[in-house]
Amino acid sequence: MSKFAVMAIKLYGHPLSAPVQSVMFCLEEKALQYEFVHIDLPTGQHKKEPFLSISPFGKVPALQDGDLKLFESRAITRYLAHNYADKGTPLMPSDPKKMALVSVWMEVESNIFEDTISKLSYGHQEKLGKILEVYEARLAESKYLGGEEFSLADLHHLPVINYLSGTLFDGKPNMSAWYAAMLARPAWQKVVERMKHSTKK
Amino acid sequence: MSKFAVMAIKLYGHPLSAPVQSVMFCLEEKALQYEFVHIDLPTGQHKKEPFLSISPFGKVPALQDGDLKLFESRAITRYLAHNYADKGTPLMPSDPKKMALVSVWMEVESNIFEDTISKLSYGHQEKLGKILEVYEARLAESKYLGGEEFSLADLHHLPVINYLSGTLFDGKPNMSAWYAAMLARPAWQKVVERMKHSTKK
Structure with missing residues (x-):
């Protein structure tokens, strides 16, 4: 070849x-x-x-x-x-139910997370705070956003987060641990x- | 059962x-x-x-x-x-390349079409016109947005279009035919x- x-x-x-x-x-x-x-x-x-x-x-x-x-x-x-x-x-589980949860959190990134961050300059800080509380609770249930394994759901968040202050996850231990794991990926x-x-x- | x-x-x-x-x-x-x-x-x-x-x-x-x-x-x-x-x-092809094109047009609906329509009251009419030109060209290439078969890509457009005037597709024969086919689905x-x-x- x-x-x-x-x-x-x-x-x-x-x-x-x-x-x-x-x-x-x-x-x-x-x-x-x-x-x-x-x-x-x-x-x-x-x-x-x-x-x-x-x-x-x-x-x-x-x-x-x-x-x-x-x-x-x-x-x-x-x-x-x-x-x-x-x-x-592997970035997308083949099991339909597991795949569905990855899709949910890909949609959350697109329609809720990224959308709010792009409007932060219009005073959406409080809204972002409430969104991050849901994320923190999600990461108490599962190691990654889409489930127990790293997936497209996590992957799509990182470039968007990269725009923001590193103090975003202060006081949120689950999100802080998740973010550190993301940054460490080769x-x-x-x-x-x-x-x-x-x-x- | x-x-x-x-x-x-x-x-x-x-x-x-x-x-x-x-x-x-x-x-x-x-x-x-x-x-x-x-x-x-x-x-x-x-x-x-x-x-x-x-x-x-x-x-x-x-x-x-x-x-x-x-x-x-x-x-x-x-x-x-x-x-x-x-x-x-069937709403999603199993072939990865065909599936990819359905995903492209689902994302277009979410990030371009629906997003622009939700901002129409802020004067995005001209932008919508340009978007519809791309749709018209797409429907000259394939019968449905995601490919030759009806799929999730088409499906997600209909409720959003339903908000708009029925004259939206005047002068756009491919989009008009597609829309008529959508409305006719049981x-x-x-x-x-x-x-x-x-x-x-």
């Missing part, structure tokens, strides 16, 4: 975009080789062809795997988890390295 | 909530019997116990299937599609019946 074949996955994006970081995190957890195609957001490269032919709404990330073109970070990571189920870290450290490299440019 | 066993699925919500309608639509497509537990939103029943023990953020819908408690509509419909794959209409008509019944109360 040619070297080209193993580099068939292309990730299009910018390393400072949180959803792009989620996909990088996922690719590292799955131990998949990939080519990072830099899309220059400041010059609006994401709003022009040829990028629009992969991501028609002009949003990063996008992913190409052979002839499959995908966009929307959570759809991409679900695909990687299912299609490469036997590679790297796959996340590889993402952080790539972000640093990008900032220096 | 007792009659109780076949009524093991409970859907908690209000029939006029769009995400609740998505789950009803899904349950009807899957030909699953279920008990509808009315949660009275005007009196804040969703923000109190015992509902909070099923849906800790106090949001409808929630679903109980045996001892499994789920919330977030898209997580619930994914669960129903996977766990009852052999019942009623499962959707059952949801509409339940909504009418609720309005009369």
Whole structure:
């Protein structure tokens, strides 16, 4: 098999975009080789062809795997988890009931957590506090958000949390322990390295 | 088997909530019997116990299937599609690449379509117009949003579209044909019946 074949996955994006970081995190957890195609957001490269032919709404990330073109970070990571189920870290349980709980907490990240954090500058601090209480209670029930194993549910939270103050989880022992475990993952450290490299440019 | 066993699925919500309608639509497509537990939103029943023990953020819908408690509509419909794959209409392909495209268009509904429609009163009409152009192009490529078959990607759009004017798709033949096909689905008509019944109360 040619070297080209193993580099068939292309990730299009910018390393400072949180959803792009989620996909990088996922690719590292799955131990998949990939080519990072830099899309220059400041010059609006994401709003022009040829990028629009992969991501028609002009949003990063996008992913190409052979002839499959995908966009929307959570759809991409679900695909990687299912299609490469036997590679790297399992990120999505095959049991439908366990899978359902991972989906619940992926939706919470998208519709409740990320949504509130993106509005923090509009005074949603109190709302975030109440949300974190539910998280703290969830992590008293199970080791990770989606269940007893690390999954896509945890993975998608990290780039968003990374925007916030490190004191966010003060007084929340379950969340603090969970966050420390997230930061320690070698796959996340590889993402952080790539972000640093990008900032220096 | 007792009659109780076949009524093991409970859907908690209000029939006029769009995400609740998505789950009803899904349950009807899957030909699953279920008990509808009315949660009275005007009196804040969703923000109190015992509902909070099923849906800790106090949001409808929630679903109980045996001892499994789920919330977030898209997580619930994914669960129903996977766990009852052999019942009623197949709503999620098993092939990972086909499944990925359904996920892409579920994410588009959540993060782009529904998000823009919920902000229409803030002058997002132009943005919606551009979004619908991408949809029209998508439906030139494939019969349904997620691929050649009806899927969760289509299903989640309908309750949101239902809020809008019927002229939304004027001049968009692919979207008009798709919308007509959606409205004609017997499962959707059952949801509409339940909504009418609720309005009369």
